[in-house]
Amino acid sequence: MLTKVAPTVRQRATSLLRTIQNHSGACPCHACQSGHFGSALDAVRKLASAPPQKEYAFELAASNIRYGNGVTREVGMDFKNLGAKKVAVFTDKTILNLDPMKNAIAALEAEGVQYEIYSDVRVEPKDGAVKDAIAWAKRTAPDAYLAVGGGSVMDTCKIASLYESYPDADFLDFVNAPLGKGRPIDKKLKPLIAVPTTAGTGSETTGTAIFDLVSAKAKTGIAHRALKPLLGIVDPINTRSMPSQVKSSSGLDVLCHSLESWTAIPYYERVPRPTNPLLRPAYQGANPISDVFSFEALRMTVKYLPRTVKDPEDTEAQEKMLLAATLAGVGFGNAGVHLCHGLSYPISGMNKGYKHAGYAVDHPIIPHGVSVAVTAPQVFRFTGPTNPDRHLQAAEVFGADISNAKAESAGEILGEAVQKFLIGLGDQPRGISDLGFTKEDIPALVDGAMPQNRVLMLAPNFQHDDERKREDLAKILEASLTY
The missing domain is CATH 1.20.1090.10 (Dehydroquinate synthase-like - alpha domain)
Incomplete structure (x- = not known):
């Protein structure tokens, strides 16, 4: 069944303005005289140039959160419950050899979940490092993602997952405007579970991912609800190694x-x-x-x-x-x-x-x-x-x-x-x-x-x-x- 989508006030006004401008000599509704025609034209122009309307609603979007000492050991069961056959695990060189990563990998292995590790995440990543992660994700083609680390790890994992699901997208397509094109994410991404190891970014809850765009000499990123992890594993034990x-x-x-x-x-x-x-x-x-x-x-x-x-x-x-x-x-x-x-x-x-x-x-x-x-x-x-x-x-x-x-x-x-x-x-x-x-x-x-x-x-x-x-x-x- 087709559903008609109501045009906005501005769209209706613009359409009417085009109709009037293209009409040779009369109001399209009543063939009125030129004086009335001019008044109608002015009114429609005013409507078309009206300031944008203010927001009237807000939405709440956040990941599911599991909090507790030692809950990292449940992550293997989570991926098994999802039916994941191959998990892409993102981390950095420091976390790779610490307990949070060891515990996460042990949890995957205990449930027989296959995985591959990407440990080249850069702290405060630049776009080049992010592109490397994207290329790895495309080659690996997992059916789920696990991020173990701080905000840089979680953000890099989010972006890699996004572009792996849009293999033909240009890198700037989803980057926030005006530095990028700000394209909306219109499909469901593969499940991502985030295990933070720092108490800072809150990236385990959000649809935001940040990186350095070198050409602009500034940080930017991608922000969309579709990026938020399916689950944030908030395990206080994982932050104890922080300097x-x-x-x-x-x-x-x-x-x-x-x-x-x-x-x-x-x-x-x-x-x-x-x-x-x-x-x-x-x-x-x-x-x-x-x-x-x-x-x-x-x-x-x-x-x-x-x-x-x-x-x-x-x-x-x-x-x-x-x-x-x-x-x-x-x-x-x-x-x-x-x-x-x-x-x-x-x-x-x-x-x-x-x-x-x-x-x-x-x-x-x-x-x-x-x-x-x-x-x-x-x-x-x-x-x-x-x-x-x-x-x-x-x-x-x-x-x-x-x-x-x-x-x-x-x-x-x-x-x-x-x-x-x-x-x-x-x-x-x-x-x-x-x-x-x-x-x-x-x-x-x-x-x-x-x-x-x-x-x-x-x-x-x-x-x-x-x-x-x-x-x-x-x-x-x-x-x-x-x-």
């Missing part, structure tokens, strides 16, 4: 995920309203469901992150941070992030040679959590005027006294609270100058941030023309040189 610096930097990602999604524009302020639910973005703006996850993740991070950094034996704090990362993943995976992340992409992509301590890699690296947090104090000073109540509620979580706070001071209060928290963690860059950037680099960093429309559009106090946006980004970066 202190990795705990700190990955925890900063949780901090910014929760704060940015909590302060993002409301979902009903986002434009345009999609013409089809398939086109509704993964990042939709703050909404009543994401708020619950984001705010609880913020409370847990403020309480437990300092403990995980200062005491490697504090297993309770490690378990809570892993749970906070997952909660924040559900929150930002539906609400989205904004300026901290938008600015972080060029900061990482234009790294001049900075190598963060504690990372076992042979190349310069600005960890993602570091790149997002380094501008956070100034970002929330900037966004404060748009929603003082939310900023003050967040500041109170950090311990700020808001009993007599004025609305116009909300941004400064939260910015100061975030800054104090970052300094208290210790061994973190105090501004982008510690990463090697100078005032002369700011125009290039702004150029790198401007294409990140997917996240910038969700930033409060940022709904202006491009020239004003560039000015605002430059001011935030200049104020973030040092603190």
Whole structure:
């Protein structure tokens, strides 16, 4: 049975406008005189040029989550239950020889599940590394995927799975616009189970995958609900091998995920309203469901992150941070992030040679959590005027006294609270100058941030023309040189 799809108001107006313009001398409805014809033409033109409608709905999408000490040993049964005959296992060179990977492989072998391992995932991957993973997945042709590692492993696995299912797609087809074509994913992908080994990205819950696009000197990625794993195996035991610096930097990602999604524009302020639910973005703006996850993740991070950094034996704090990362993943995976992340992409992509301590890699690296947090104090000073109540509620979580706070001071209060928290963690860059950037680099960093429309559009106090946006980004970066 065929179903007629109702055209949008703009489509109807455009169609009517074409009809009128092509008609030689009369209104197509009543053959009215030219005066009436001109009025009708003006009315239709006005309708066709009407501003896009605001969103009116939001959707919640997240992976199934299994949480508990030791649940990695169940992953073999999960793939057997799925009927998987060959599993592609993604990891990196470090995790390959650690307990999380050993336990996952033992679980597969216990159930007789066949597998092949791809261990060449790069931490903070560039597009070339991602393309290598895609090529391997196409050659391997598995019927299911397993990712064991941090956000880079999970994101690389997601992208490899996507392009293996679309073998004829160009690499930029699904990459977020305007750097890529932003093509929607219109088929079901093969099942993917994600086992995080860091407490940071929340990638086990989301349909987002990030990488460096070298030609643009910035991070970008792919975001679509179809990318989210079928199941996230959230096993606190798997995070115990993290070095202190990795705990700190990955925890900063949780901090910014929760704060940015909590302060993002409301979902009903986002434009345009999609013409089809398939086109509704993964990042939709703050909404009543994401708020619950984001705010609880913020409370847990403020309480437990300092403990995980200062005491490697504090297993309770490690378990809570892993749970906070997952909660924040559900929150930002539906609400989205904004300026901290938008600015972080060029900061990482234009790294001049900075190598963060504690990372076992042979190349310069600005960890993602570091790149997002380094501008956070100034970002929330900037966004404060748009929603003082939310900023003050967040500041109170950090311990700020808001009993007599004025609305116009909300941004400064939260910015100061975030800054104090970052300094208290210790061994973190105090501004982008510690990463090697100078005032002369700011125009290039702004150029790198401007294409990140997917996240910038969700930033409060940022709904202006491009020239004003560039000015605002430059001011935030200049104020973030040092603190």
